[in-house]
Amino acid sequence: MFAIVKIAGKQFKVEKDQTLYVPKMSGDAGSKVEFFDVVMADNNGNLTFSNSGVKISAEILSHVQGDKVIAYKQKRRKGFRKKKGHRTQYTKIRINDIA
Template sequence: MYAIVEIAGQQFKVEKDQKIFVHRLEAEEGGQVEFAKVLLVDNEGEVAVGAPAIEGAKVTAKVLSHMKGDKVKVFKKKRRKGYKKLNGHRQYLSQIQIEEIVA
């Protein structure tokens, strides 16, 4: 059984006991989070598609940890002009584990 759920503005295909990284959530480590915007559920061949979301369906997950992602360097340059700019960015992430999918 899997579901496609929208978490923090992004869509993820999730299954039970799967661990994924998502944008930082407003929950404490070890806490439970619930996602009600389930777009699709596949239960052993029976596919339910929402328009846009399935009513009554939800996905519950446990927040394992909060962290920062890898550094991404953003470098801009204009040739022959002496213009160079270097910026770095590290995304704040949360690691969650899917515990239950209710269709």
């Protein structure tokens, strides 16, 4: 059984006991969250679409940072160089149940 769910504006294909990284969510590690915005769900070949009572329950495992992304700008012959970087914030969650 799997489902496609919208989490923070992005779609993820999730299965039971799967861990995944989603954009940073509010909540502490160990707290439970539920997602109701299910686009599609598959139950052994029976497809259901557009949020027909399907609920995804998950647990927040931790808050982590992604790899550093460097944004480098330069204009030739002008002596202009600018180097900036950032690390995107993610939340690691585990899918407990698809009901």
